[in-house]
Amino acid sequence: MADRTRVAVIFGGCSPEHDVSVVSGLQALRALDGERFEGFPVYIAADGEWLAGKELAERATYIPDAATRAKLQRVSVPVTPPGGRPVLRPAGGGLLSRPRDIPFDVALPVLHGGGGEDGRLQGFLDVVGVPYTGMRPMASAVLMDKIATKRLLASAGIPLLPFVELKRPGTGLLLPRAVLAEAVERIGLPCIVKPVHLGSSIGVARITAVEELEAVLPAIFRLDSAAMLEPFVPNLVEYNVSVCALGGRLRTSAIERPKRAEELLDFKQKYLSGGGKGGGGKTPGAAASEGMLSLTRDINPDLPGNLETRIRDAATAAFTLLGGSGAPRIDFLSNGETGEVWLNEANPCPGSLGYFLWEAAEEPILFTQLLTLLVEEAVTLQQAAQLPADPVPSDARLFRRP
Incomplete structure (x- = not known):
């Protein structure tokens, strides 16, 4: 030992x-x-x-x-x-x-x-x-910025919702009504406003009037430097999937479809529903309800048509484009009637490390095994990043070496 x-x-x-x-x-x-x-x-x-x-x-x-x-x-x-x-x-x-x-x-x-x-x-x-363990600095920084994520992934043809960025003013927390009205006109009503750099659904709100946007933005600007407007997706269904290249092979986890009591999955629904005690297993069946603090979810639901393939393909494309490492969770929005699907955001370090998605994958990875693979990847990436003790090439050296 x-x-x-x-x-x-x-x-x-x-x-x-x-x-x-x-x-x-x-x-x-x-x-x-x-x-x-x-x-x-x-x-x-x-x-x-x-x-x-x-x-x-x-x-x-x-x-x-x-x-x-x-x-x-x-x-x-x-x-x-x-x-x-x-x-x-x-x-x-x-x-x-x-x-x-x-x-x-x-x-x-x-x-x-x-x-x-x-x-x-x-x-x-x-x-x-x-x-x-986990994602490297560039990938982490991009994925924690929802607008940077959209701009980068758009180049790969990954389906994304249009957006308008609203930056926190230099002083105070209020933007002119005319600026908000123009943003709403571009996106349409109803729409969704969300912080650009936060996760866990913190600050996300559904907007049906400019006055509502004006009312909710100060709370977002207290926590973040920018907000983003997106169209509200009717018949909304969410899907989440994790991606990794652990063990040297690109793979995706089980797909999760969160159940929702309201039109939007807010922070309390996501983390405070339920109340069971568990927390991931070292043996099959040991994963329990504390993942995402007992969020009620459907794992591996039946999906219509080629929706599952489109979700997995978009998730792996995003992961690969960023030179992915770790096991980020990629979240999608879908119109349940039309079958349209859009990549919503990516979580470099998802809650509970997304272990419950891997334990239910086609090739299950238990939480303990997932952590072992993450640690092994960390050591491999560190070794691959090593430079010589003196990284300056001989023909670029301007000073005498001792």
């Missing part, structure tokens, strides 16, 4: 999706293969502080109060020297009494939303030389 790979499971973060990330991170921590990996929690508090400590492995700890924080270690991640092993460096102590570094081998980020899913954390880990 001494040679197990140490995996730092990182979750929390400075994002409106902080709490969902905690749930997903604890699920992943529990599901790691204990024979091969020694997982431990690294919690990024909402104020940006990085914390480590055994107490963070328990759900009852959250959100840590001052007394609990006093038991935890504040940590940072220094640059890993060539050929060295990554560490977390505890804060505090003097020259002779500095706490010991906490060594690990791979980071498993399970952060949702800004600062963790949008490429910034991934870029930081690249800079400090830490292997990490």
Whole structure:
């Protein structure tokens, strides 16, 4: 057991999706293969502080109060020297009494939303030389920007809804009524407004009048720098599918059709419905209702015509175009009567890592196996990205080498 790979499971973060990330991170921590990996929690508090400590492995700890924080270690991640092993460096102590570094081998980020899913954390880990699971910085950044996603994927002929971007004003949270009226005229009513950089359906609203748009935009602009208008899809049905190239082979998961009590799947429906306890299995049948916090869904529903093929083809095309890694979830909107389907958005790090979709795939991948494949991919990608100790070619060197 001494040679197990140490995996730092990182979750929390400075994002409106902080709490969902905690749930997903604890699920992943529990599901790691204990024979091969020694997982431990690294919690990024909402104020940006990085914390480590055994107490963070328990759900009852959250959100840590001052007394609990006093038991935890504040940590940072220094640059890993060539050929060295990554560490977390505890804060505090003097020259002779500095706490010991906490060594690990791979980071498993399970952060949702800004600062963790949008490429910034991934870029930081690249800079400090830490292997990490999931998508790389460019793909993460593009997919967490719904407008950038549309602009890039349009080049591949992937079906997408038209949109209008509304940027947060330089001062205040209100845009002129004339600007809103023009945007609504271009898209038509009813329409959908959503934040450009947030997930989990936060801030999404159905609009039937310019006055409604004017009323909801300030709440979006408090959390995001831009909003987006799209046409409302009648007879709306949503489909989600995950894609990966784990194990060296491109594959797609089961398809999920979320059930909905309202016309839009909002944040509470998505994460607070149900209430069962589970969290992914190491054995068949162990996956239970805590994936996406018990969202009611149909898995592998019967789909009309060639709809399934179109969904899977569009999802794999998007993944491939971005040089995909990890196991992002690609979400689609469909008109249930006409059969039209449009790629809606992609989630670089989906809630619960989308494990329930893989456990129900044609070739099932259990949650523990999924995490193992993600860690193995992280090591492979890190090795492939290594440069020579001195990456400057000899004919480009301007200074003498020691």
